[in-house]
Amino acid sequence: MARTKAAGDGSGLVEMAWDPITRIVGSLGIHTKIDFKQKRVAECYSTSSVFRGYSVFMRGKDPRDAHFITSRICGICGDNHATCSVYAQNMAYGVKPPHLGEWIINLGESAEYMFDHNIFQENLVGVDYCEKMVKETNPGVLELAERTEAPHAAEHGYRTIADIMRSLNPLEGEFYREALQVSRYTREMFCLMEGRHVHPSTLYPGGVGTIASVQLFTDYLSRLMRYVEFMKRVVPLHDDLFDFFYEALPGYEEVGRRRVLLGCWGALNDPEYCDFTYANMSDWGRRMFVTPGVIVDGKLVTNDLTDINLGIRILLGSSYYEDWQGQEQFVTHDPLGNPVDPRHPWNQHTIPAPQKRNFDDKYSWVMSPRWFDGKDHLALDTGGGPIARLWSTALSGLVDIGYVKATGHSVVINLPRTMTKPETSFEWKIPKWSNALERNRARTYFQAYAAAVALHCAEKGLEEVRAGRTQTWEKFEVPDEGLGVGFTEAVRGVLSHHMVIRDGKIANYHPYPPTPWNASTRDTFGTPGPYEDAVQNTPIFEENTPENFKGIDIMRAVRSFDPCLPCGVHMYVGGGKTVKSMHVPTGLSGLGG
């Protein structure tokens, strides 16, 4: 049995690890050193223990297979990869899908946001804030929650904060079970547009195979309006819950906090403007219904996809790969003539070098993507996706479609009347911190945002159908030589696919999902990745002694990023005790007996 032990460096810190971390997607380990005297995490290492090698085995394959293959990168957001890949293919083949095909993809992707954020927020993250968990980690907080009336009880129906917490208890909680059902009908919405979940069947370069009919849109809209009504309860519910934590535990804003370094690559194209050409990418990128942007210390550095593209650098440092320095460069200049860096994904070579894990040297299969602003290699994070998307959209102030409006300092979401609830507006205001609670809050707001954008796309799509413009796919030819890049926002944040075609085959293909950014390791400059950085600043509020310590604050910090791989943290508790107490299992492990 593994032991919790004193760090070997005589620092008085305690080493603790969470590996594998549950209630995330994939295999992630977080290894930490904890200073129990100061109630702080001193050091954190994020490690991923699975390597599959997509960029290796995709070489030499037919480019038209790319979206089918890359979807399999992720089992909860694979459709984001398929979408990003067809975007990159559209660019490489020079094809522009019919408008209706694009509205259908937007509706599919919106449903993915609605599904994924919902299941993650209520069934994975929510458990960190449920009554059972709070009782086991901060009994004092639960007592206060029992006595605290929920300010928005009228909207969501839970009288006290403790009632909300109880409703989130795994399986027994009413809201927990309701959310599971919501995760199902939102996936039905997704399947209407993209065939199946999570690996779509009806997506192709050039458009979709979905048959656009009145029935398709009616089936989608009926479910969408149920979701809109649901969100009118959920936004106030989570506002109440998260606001309470600030109140109950003064200083909780420091949990999972890091410098504001956010990236968003934009999502949901407007077919009126998007022609998938590299030449016009800066322009159509700004027309997306989620605006791209790089945000440093609260300021928008750029919302230009061409700049964003050219700034991407892939660093090594702590990961199990050989460097590709001096290897062949596939792309020296982009289609506009701008020089492309050798460390850019278009020029990357993936050379796996499996080896022992050593936290002082190489310790993960994740690389270190960074964004170069001309001076620094910034370890951008996505905050799990929603916080960066809302922040970037708010600052740019470009989106204005009635259902959503960006103001320059906030995003206003206008939801129409539903069966039992009146018209409702929510305003997401730029928060003071980039921390665990605000990442979670943004996730809820973005669910409402996605539903609002979906209303717009459904109206536009139906307009096409009613006008008899039902074509959803456009023919194309695969060139012998070509270049493509796709940008979108996966559920968890930035997603790019860079493809190089030679002799009609894939010569190079590098997908960069959000988790490599968030879960990245210390890079060549020694800069820690976002999880590491955020956890290292995390104070410990948990009331348990080291023997019964769960590390809930650390788990909340990590899960706020919505990780998509296995992660482990080693904490040092001091005293070098071996803990051998048997615990009665709870949650899913115990309900059966």
Added chain:
Amino acid sequence: MTEATTKTVGAAPADETPTIHILWINAGLSCDGDSVALTAAMQPSIEEIVLGALPGLPKIAVHWPLIDFECGPVGGADTFIEWFFKGERGEIDPFVLVVEGSIPNEAIKPEGYWCGFGDNPETGQPITTSEWIDRLAPKALAVVAIGTCATYGGIHAMAGNPTGAMGLPDYLGWDWKSQAGIPIVCVPGCPIQPDNFSETLTYLLYQATGAAPMIPLDDKLRPTWLFGATVHEGCDRAGYYEQGEFALSYDSPKCLVKLGCWGPVVKCNVPKRGWMNGIGGCPNVGGICIACTMPGFPDKFMPFMDEPPGAKLSSTASGAYGAVVRKLRSITAKTLDQEPKWRRTGEKITTGYRPPW
């Protein structure tokens, strides 16, 4: 008390069977898509399985990374991985082992690991997933491979892959049987169709109580009632095929076989069953079948968007006689589109009834 004369119908009462643990390893070369897909199941749903909502289901304890409550530190309180060590030590019995993801070949490199699950307390290094399989499979009541990666290798075992990935039967042996005499149970799909898996799991739980006989599997270890028919046999576009009407663009409602659909030779029930709640699917809704449930996936079906070689001959044949069939049908359909002539206004009834007045 007199001897019961009625035979027990259905399952034994739940309290007569011990709690069955389910140990779920998602750390093969996987994407967790099968875990996620299972949360979409409704026949039955995960909460119905765990809470025993179906009559006669045994009590179960699920140790599933995706939604497990437990998340304590290694060696400390409420550690998820501890259940796997308990399984190895024989402290939880019976347990069903579920494996998600392909099994890489750890023997092809000097050191390190392609994939690991938890750490070895002696060395501090990750325990490889294949080592866990070696430790746990011999003690399991049954071993279930979920998804095409775990069953046959799948996408990650594609030509040119660096990890030497394979499926669970390739790793343990196709003739492998658990201590209870159950072969490896394979539920392929990329990802699994949600209900296909929840139904198979439910079957195994009933089998464990003695309520159901040995699970019927075919020679590729698939449940026969789910994977006995082809995609094409359950596809609602097969009528177009018969009439020789083939889509030439992906957004056509006709048969997609000339655009890359492998449905006629693929064992899968998706078009018949729908993806979830009867909604969605593949060729039935405009998505070519790329054969993601098959042992030959993906290499034998690429490039996906090209017409399968075998389809050329059969579609030419059906194109010839289908044109004739279509012509005859259209003649018949015209007459059937007309109502009989006695349905009309007027003072005389012409239905064949003789009025007595």
